[in-house]
Each structure stands twice: as structure tokens, then as C-alpha cells.
Amino acid sequence: MEIKQAEFMTSAVIPSQYPTDNRVEIAFVGRSNVGKSSLINTLTNRRKLVKVSGTPGKTRLINFFLINKELYFVDLPGYGYAKVSKEEKKNWGKMIEQYLINRPQLRKVVLLVDCRHKPTEDDKLMYEWIKHYNHELVLVATKSDKLTKNELVKSNKIIRETLNLDKEDKIFYFSSLKKTGKEELLNKLFEDVIEAEL
Numbered sequence: 001m002e003i004k005q006a007e008f009m010t011s012a013v014i015p016s017q018y019p020t021d022n023r024v025e026i027a028f029v030g031r032s033n034v035g036k037s038s039l040i041n042t043l044t045n046r047r048k049l050v051k052v053s054g055t056p057g058k059t060r061l062i063n064f065f066l067i068n069k070e071l072y073f074v075d076l077p078g079y080g081y082a083k084v085s086k087e088e089k090k091n092w093g094k095m096i097e098q099y100l101i102n103r104p105q106l107r108k109v110v111l112l113v114d115c116r117h118k119p120t121e122d123d124k125l126m127y128e129w130i131k132h133y134n135h136e137l138v139l140v141a142t143k144s145d146k147l148t149k150n151e152l153v154k155s156n157k158i159i160r161e162t163l164n165l166d167k168e169d170k171i172f173y174f175s176s177l178k179k180t181g182k183e184e185l186l187n188k189l190f191e192d193v194i195e196a197e198l
């Protein structure tokens with residue numbers, strides 16, 4: 001699977017601002033600074049489709065990108081940034097949960113965690129929401145270039161235990177820097193998603 005075309009479509013805060021053309025969607029979510037923008041840029045072969053942020057926590061919108069003119073990648077706002085107010089955190093939660101509840105065309109939710117760190121309470125909550133709303137989960141551990149093979153094995157164990165993963169949940173290791181795991185992840189994302197259109 002290759003992404004030949006990717007373009008920014010629209011930003012939304014509330015459901016009435018989401019695209020209305022009923023294309024299927026794949027959503028991306030994770031803590032701010034986890035490497036979400038870099039991952040979307042790597043998957044789409046674009047250097048600047050999504051802004052890679054120096055200041056974490058700046059994107060507070062849901063951004064929709066049209067991929068190969070057939071489906072959307074949905075970039076959900078990054079969470080867990082320490083410097084935002086309680087009020088903002090609440091709004092973030094509302095925005096994401098509203099999207100997860102209200103989107104019949106949503107096919108998969110890609111949850112990103114940083115392979116160097118133990119998943120946070122927010123990561124756990126996110127994992128639980130995805131399962132609770134019965135969405136298909138794709139779990140990605142980012143920045144894999146920063147760990148040795150041994151450390152990756154340890155990280156696998158810590159992530160599995162901390163999130164209390166279901167047996168069938170796999171962890172996809174990914175590096176935007178080295179492009180490791182790109183093909184495998186693309187195959188997973190498009191599996192069972194676009195066959196109807198082909």
C-alpha cells in the first residue's frame with residue numbers, strides 16, 4: 001500500500017464541523033510530543049503535511065486529511081501536556097470522546113505511545129475508551145530508533161503490562177527518523193478498510 005496523495009481538508013472542534021461526505025476514517029491519537037505529526041508525515045511521504053511542533057500541546061483541533069482521495073486520516077488533538085489548564089484538559093477530553101462516540105465511518109483508531117516511557121494514566125484512559133466504544137485499535141510505539149534491541153523487548157513488556165493489553169493486541173514499533181515499521185503499519189491500516197472501493 002502506498003499513499004500517493006494527501007491533502008489537508010478541514011479542522012473541526014464540534015461534530016457539525018466534521019466532513020459530511022461519509023468517507024471512511026482512520027484516527028490518530030496520543031500524548032502531545034509522542035511523534036504523531038511525524039508519523040503522519042512519514043506515512044504520507046510528506047515532510048510538512050502536519051506541523052511537527054516545537055511547542056507541544058498546540059494543536060487543539062481535529063484535523064482531517066484526505067488520503068488518495070478515498071479516505072480520511074484524522075489527527076486528534078494531543079493530550080497530556082502539563083502546561084494546559086484543567087478547563088482545557090476537560091475540553092480536550094470532550095472533543096475526543098465526542099468524536100469517538102459519533103463517527104460510524106471510523107474504522108480504526110491508532111493509539112501512539114512513546115516506546116521509551118511507561119504509558120501514562122491518560123494513555124490508559126485512551127486505550128480504555130477505544131475498547132469501550134468498540135473501535136479497532138492499532139497500537140504504535142514511536143521513536144523506536146532511540147532504543148536498543150534489548151530495550152525494545154523490555155519496552156514491549158512494560159507497555160503490555162501497563163495498558164493491560166488484550167492478547168490479540170499487537171504493538172507496532174515505528175520510527176519516523178529511520179522509517180522503520182512503515183510498510184507493516186500501512187498494510188495494517190488499510191487492511192479491511194478500502195476493499196469495498198477497489
Ligand SMILES: Nc1nc2c(ncn2[C@@H]2O[C@H](COP(=O)(O)OP(=O)(O)O)[C@@H](O)[C@H]2O)c(=O)[nH]1
Nearest residue numbers: 032033034035036037038052053143175176177
Ligand atoms: N528520534 C526520533 N524523534 C522523533 C520521532 N518522531 C518524532 N520525533 C521528535 O519528537 C518531537 C515531537 O514530534 P511531533 O511529530 O511533533 O509529535 P506530536 O506532538 O505527537 O505531533 C519532535 O522533536 C520530533 O522530531 C522518531 O521516530 N524518532
Ligand SMILES: [Mg+2]
Nearest residue numbers: 036037051053
Ligand atoms: Mg502534532
